[in-house]
Amino acid sequence: MSRPVRFNIKEKDVQNWGINMVDSPDGITGEGFFATSFDKVVGLARKNSIWPLPFATSCCGIEFMATMGSHYDLSRFGSERVGFSPRQCDLLMVMGTIAKKMGPIVKQVYLQMAEPRWVLAVGACASSGGIFDTYSVLQGIDQVVPVDVYVPGCPPRPEAIIDGFMKIQDLVHNESLRRRNGDKYKLLLESYGIQ
Amino acid sequence: MEMTNEIIQQKLTEKFGDQITEWAEPYGMLTFTAPKDLNLKLMTFLFDEMNFRFLTDLTAVHYPDRANEELAVVYHLHNLVENVRLRMKVFTPVAQPDVYTASGLFSSANWQEREAFDFYGVNFVGHPDLRRILNVDEMDYFPLRKEFPLEDQTRIDKDDDMFGR
Numbered sequence: 001m002s003r004p005v006r007f008n009i010k011e012k013d014v015q016n017w018g019i020n021m022v023d024s025p026d027g028i029t030g031e032g033f034f035a036t037s038f039d040k041v042v043g044l045a046r047k048n049s050i051w052p053l054p055f056a057t058s059c060c061g062i063e064f065m066a067t068m069g070s071h072y073d074l075s076r077f078g079s080e081r082v083g084f085s086p087r088q089c090d091l092l093m094v095m096g097t098i099a100k101k102m103g104p105i106v107k108q109v110y111l112q113m114a115e116p117r118w119v120l121a122v123g124a125c126a127s128s129g130g131i132f133d134t135y136s137v138l139q140g141i142d143q144v145v146p147v148d149v150y151v152p153g154c155p156p157r158p159e160a161i162i163d164g165f166m167k168i169q170d171l172v173h174n175e176s177l178r179r180r181n182g183d184k185y186k187l188l189l190e191s192y193g194i195q
Numbered sequence: 196m197e198m199t200n201e202i203i204q205q206k207l208t209e210k211f212g213d214q215i216t217e218w219a220e221p222y223g224m225l226t227f228t229a230p231k232d233l234n235l236k237l238m239t240f241l242f243d244e245m246n247f248r249f250l251t252d253l254t255a256v257h258y259p260d261r262a263n264e265e266l267a268v269v270y271h272l273h274n275l276v277e278n279v280r281l282r283m284k285v286f287t288p289v290a291q292p293d294v295y296t297a298s299g300l301f302s303s304a305n306w307q308e309r310e311a312f313d314f315y316g317v318n319f320v321g322h323p324d325l326r327r328i329l330n331v332d333e334m335d336y337f338p339l340r341k342e343f344p345l346e347d348q349t350r351i352d353k354d355d356d357m358f359g360r
Contacts, residue, residue, distance in 0.1 A: 100331045134345055135338040136330060 008046070022048055039177040046090070047173040048078035048138075050165075053089035055109060057096030060123035060155040064095050072158040077165060086112040091168060095192070097125040100177045110145040111194065115180050118168055121147045122161055124154040146188055200225040200278040203245065204257035210240060217284075224282055228298035231268075231285040235295045238270065239281070242300060247272040247338040251280065253297065254308040257289070259341045268317055270297065282312070287317070296322040 026042060029038030046122050052074070056064055068082065085090040086109045098106055110119065121141050124130030127150040129139035142146060148171055151164035179185055189195055203225055207215055214235075217228040229237050241247040251271040258265055264286035273280050287294055296319040297304040308319045308326040316337035319325055327334065336343055 100334075101329075103331075135334075135343070 026088075039175075041144060043173045043175060047169045048171065050077070050079050050091050050118075050169070051081050051083045051089045052079050052087055052091045052093050052120075052165075053083055053109070053113070054177060055092060055094045055096075055106065057098060057102070058125065060095035060126065063155045064093065064122065067158040067161045072162060074165065076160065077162075077169065079126065079165070086110075087114060089113055090117060090172075091120045092117065093122060094119065094126045094141050095122040095134055097130065098141055100138050101136075102140045103141075103144045106141055107144045107192075116172075116175070118148045118171065119145055120149050120151065120164055120168055122151045122164065123156055124152060128151065130154060144145055146192060190191055198245070198274065198279050200279075200281075201279060202276070203279070206245065207237075207240075211237065220224040224280055226282040226284070228284045228286065231287050231294050233337075234268075234270075234283070234285045234321045235297065235300070238272070238297060238300055241281075245274065246273045246276050246280075247281065249273040250297065250301040250303050250307070251268050253311065255317050257315060261286065263288045266292050266315060266317055268294050268311065270277055289316075292317045293320050295320050298322055313337070314338065324351055 003128070022044060023037045024034070025040035028041075029035075038116060052163060054061065054064055056062075066072055067186055072082075079091075090113075092110055094106060110117070119141070121127045125137070126141050129137050129145075131154070133139070138144065148165045151160050153160050156164075158170045186195070199218055200223075204218060204227075207227070211229075211233065214233060215227050217226070217339060219226045232253050236359045238247075242292065249272065253268070253270050256267040256269060257262060266289050268285050268287065270283045270285075271280060272283065285294060288296050292315075294317055298308060298319070298343060299321070305312055308317070308322055309325060311317045312322075312325050313327045313330050316339060326332070330338065
């Protein structure tokens with residue numbers, strides 16, 4: 001006698017599935033109003049709608065494709081929309097070896113992005129040149145653009161990329177609205193010859 | 196008459212005498228060395244008289260131990276009719292690496308000579324556009340010459356003890 005095959009016998013508690021919601025920031029709540037500071041709201045909104053610009057040049061890019069795919073699904077973090085125009089994007093994700101000849105192009109892409117912008121260096125090559133300690137390879141993209149978060153690994157697993165992405169989210173969330181106008185930030189950009 | 200290595204060697208010796216030296220046949224491929232001033236004459240002869248009309252490869256090699264002829268320029272020529280290949284070398288001192296360009300004879304030599312210039316600094320006299328092709332334009336040395344270690348010497352963040360320099 002064949003084994004009976006039965007599907008859909010388990011009752012699903014659809015009502016209480018629950019959708020993960022972002023906690024609202026600290027503030028004063030009353031009847032019909034909610035008061036909090038502006039940068040918390042802005043940080044919250046930015047954090048959960050980062051548009052990444054993938055700059056994938058080698059094997060780390062393959063890991064990024066897995067990260068964007070349904071199994072790891074970067075969209076869960078509000079990054080469904082991967083932009084391929086730097087002018088629309090907030091986060092430059094550099095994944096892979098950047099040859100010295102490619103350096104000016106990375107910088108140009110960074111310059112085309114509008115403020116506020118963040119940079120994630122994924123993998124050993126983008127972070128430090130990796131195994132390519134040679135005359136033709138840029139020894140880390142922080143030689144040409146300021147980097148916010150480095151993800152180690154050769155290549156890093158999608159979990160590591162997601163971890164780096166969540167670190168970026170923390171930075172975005174907690175960034176002061178005045179940071180990009182401050183002297184420190186200007187000095188940082190000047191050290192890269194920007195503006 | 197089939198074109199064998201012996202016949203090629205015989206014809207070249209008839210034409211150029213003992214100026215062509217270091218005859219060898221590694222893995223059956225005829226190899227010889229010519230004086231660098233003769234490279235164009237020799238290639239034109241091979242092109243016109245012996246149908247070697249395809250330049251398979253052109254590159255350079257640095258032999259730091261060969262005094263006064265440190266740089267070799269190597270040409271691989273192919274006779275497509277007879278399906279015969281040969282390898283021709285010319286040597287030049289690294290202090291004055293001037294070699295006549297083959298780009299007038301083979302258009303494909305243009306980029307290959309730029310590559311040889313880019314990595315070894317061979318100055319191809321008469322080349323229409325001799326500038327770097329693969330490396331960054333700002334590079335001020337020739338990275339495949341033996342005096343330059345593989346690692347990027349400009350970086351300061353790697354510990355020499357840890358990275359085995």
